[in-house]
Amino acid sequence: NVVVNGVDCDFYQHVQPALHSQRLLFVGNFECGANLEAIEWALEDIMPQVWMSNPAVRLAIAGHAMPASWKLHWNDPRIEWFGYRPDLRELQRRSALFFAPLRYAGGSKVKILEAMAAGLPVITTGKGVSGLAANNGEHYLGSEDGDQLALLITQLLNQPWRMSQLSDAGRQFARQRHDWSVAAQQLENVHMRLAQAAPAEAAP
DSSP states (O other): OOOOOOBOHHHHTTOOOOTTSOEEEEEOOTTSHHHHHHHHHIIIIIHHHHHHHOTTOEEEEEOTTOOTHHHHHTOOTTEEEEEOOSOOHHHHHTOSEEEEOOOSOOSOOHHHHHHHHTTOOEEEOTGGGTTSOOOBTTTBEEOSOHHHHHHHHHHHHTOHHHHHHHHHHHHHHHHHHHBHHHHHHHHHHHHHHHHHHSOOOOOO
8 A cells, every 4th residue: 555745736826937038946855965965966067058058047946955165166047046945936937947956756746736735837857756656747757868858857947838838737637646644544544444454342
């Protein structure tokens, strides 16, 4: 029996991303090595290619335990350091898409689901959506190759109609498969089956 990871879709349903903002958003817990590596890959290899095509693109980075040294190492005004935010909706409203270049599996993928629930188009890797029944090209855009990820970002930022498609499909996916109500119903079904399978208590 599997109970899916859940997200409060109602909490994010009124977020309207700024699809013309040219801002990418990454959120992660930086006590997790996979997120540290993702930022390094993004800033060393992927974003320089994006900026060659579109110097106006910005990357907003938010999350717990962000290393203080990053601001000095990557000293670029197009990188926006936000640290931990208990409520991501304002950042989501100011962003055009969610970018998660994760090369290592693990974690619960809640950040991907929250981004989808908020209507942010998602660009990620196969590891970024591991464990989710999301389809590349339908619910998100993905690649394992840094050059291709840079190209996907550059192309998508110039295709507002495609961004809207991904936004709607992501919201629908999150609500139908991962809303809290879905997870709660699955958990309730597990409890009911366990209760029915339990041996009856002996009469006194």
